Amino acid sequence: MQFTVLPVRERPVSPVPGQAFLVRDNWDDYSFKTTFQLLCVDPGGKIREIGAVKIGRFGMAAPARTPLPEGFDRAWSWFATSSAVQLIDHGGQGHGSAMDLQAVEALDADLAEFTGDIFKYLAYKGQRGYGQQYLRGLMLDGKRKSVEPMAARLGIPRQNLGHFIAQSTWDYSEVMRRIAARAVAVVGPTAWVIDDHPFVRYGHGTAGAVVQHCGEREQHLCQVAVSVHAVSGRGSTPLHWRLFLPQRWAQDPARCARAGVPSGLRHRTKQQIALDLLDELVAWGNAPPLVIADSDYGTNVAFRTGLAERGIHWLLAVQGDTVVLPATGVPVTVWARRRPSISVNQLAGDNRYRARRFVYRPKSADHPARSGWFVAIPIHIAGIIERGYVAKTAGRFLPERTLLIQWRRKHGGDVFAVGERYGCVTSQPHARGHLSRSHARSVSARVRVACSRVKTASVLVRTRT
Incomplete structure (x- = not known):
């Protein structure tokens, strides 16, 4: 089989049956771009999308993109047709194994225990059985996870599996509840x-x-x-x-x-x-324990108010043009004009000299240490919409929040931002002054970049209560 490497977003031209294509992907995984989309041409000349593969080599230094020739054959040792495995070149020895039907069958005991728990509320034994088969189909390799191709891979009638998914009367919310409980216990x-x-x-x-x-x-x-x-x-x-x-x-x-x-x-x-x-x-x-979201949610007053009414602690990203008032400990009414309102961007520039350095991800065997310069400033969010919401409350006092700002470097670097995101606001009031080391230790503050799996660039602050 002949493999051809294509640039990002390009489609094959004049494909030949039996040919395969690797389309480059710009997915950035900690400054490594190793992802490709695998396309294969079936005997009828139709292009089939197999899925994503990761191809890398030990010793690659970030930032790096996997260097592949424009074309190669099946003898090239890096390659395997699996969308569920990461591929590594061990100096010419390619390794990689797909999760096939035999691998799933080896997990039958664990899978039976799992499905027995999440589907045990179902009234009929047949429903519980096809629930287990459906999960097996999701675990198997294959680009398409719809009923017909999964039934073919499992070797069961597609009508039965389709009836379980589309027409069988069972409550999906109960399944999600049980899965969420198990996920929380593990994570x-x-x-x-x-x-x-x-x-x-x-x-x-x-x-x-x-x-x-x-x-x-x-x-x-x-x-x-x-x-x-x-x-x-x-x-x-x-x-x-x-x-x-x-x-x-x-x-x-x-x-x-x-x-x-x-x-x-x-x-x-x-x-x-x-x-x-x-x-x-x-x-x-x-x-x-703490709700994190980006600026699409952080700039929405109704969302912030909803979290506060539910008693949920939150840390939300905001944009640089968000209007705030520096807090001094004195209550501020909704329409107070004793101090001028300023933007988050301006407040960040005025307080940069007070930033302290924190290592939010220690060095490990897989990743270098990451650190940043942080400052926490007590504020009142004072935009017109914010004031309108607070005016409906009994006290009509602007709540005190804490603005957390990060710089990559204390001098000569911009505010750490994605798009127009310039900082994060947390629902918890902060001590007066800068973010001291003693205060950070007292609340066991650990600042981390949010998990790349969910692609959020907000900052996590984990506090011990």
Whole structure:
């Protein structure tokens, strides 16, 4: 089999049956770009998308991109056709194994215990059996995870599996509740991260699909789901998620009916969906230790207010033009004008000299140490919308927050930012003055870059209460 390497986003021209293509991907994994999209041409001349593969070599120094020739054959030792394995070149000895049916069967005991727990509320034995088969199909290799190709890989009738997924009467929320409980027990989260996840689509008839921001593809036809991830030093895992239905879809009942959208589903903003997910997780018996989100949520006053009303501690990214008032310990009423309002960007520049250096990820065998210069400033968020929300409360006092700002270097570097994100605001009031080492130790503050799996560049602060 002949392999051809293509640039980012390019498609094969004049494909030949039996040929394979590796399309470069700009996914940045800690400054390493080793991901490729594997395409194969079947005997009928149709291009099949196999999935993502990672190809690397020991000794690569960041930043680096995997150096591949423009073409090579099957004898080249780095390559294996698996979307579930990372490929490493050991000086000419290629290693890599896919999760095939035999590997899944070796996990039958663990899988039976897992499915026995999450599906045990189902009334019929057949439903529980096909629930286990469905999970086996998801674990097997293969680009498509729809019913027909999974049934073919499992060797079971596709009608039976399709009936279990599409028509069988079982409550999916109970399955999600049980999975969330098991995930929390394994991960031991120090924070919950809320984020948006786009799913690229190529048909306008897919439920909720519109042209919108789609990660590295920028503007593209995609669906977007709002998710809540549990993160800790052990890893990250999704706890709950829900599809975002754009307003143009909600205003077109006929289009929703054709796509199978439930008739009672209405448009809700992403921030409202996130609060709904948190409410459901809390109702399931899970308490969020700390909620983290990017500036799409941090700049939304209704979202911040909703978290505060629920008694949830939060750390949210804000933009540089957010209007604030430096807090001095004296209560500030909603419409007070005793001190001029300034922006987060200006406040960051005025307090840079007070920054202290912290190592938020120690050096390990796989990653170098990472550190930054931080300052924490007590503030009142004083925008017009914020004041309007607070004016409806009994006390009408602007709540005190803490603005956390990070620089890569104390001198000669910009504020650590992604897009227009200039800092993070936390719901917990801070001690007066700069972020001292003694105060940091007293609350066991550990600043970490949020888990790359959920692609959030906000900063996590883990506190011991």
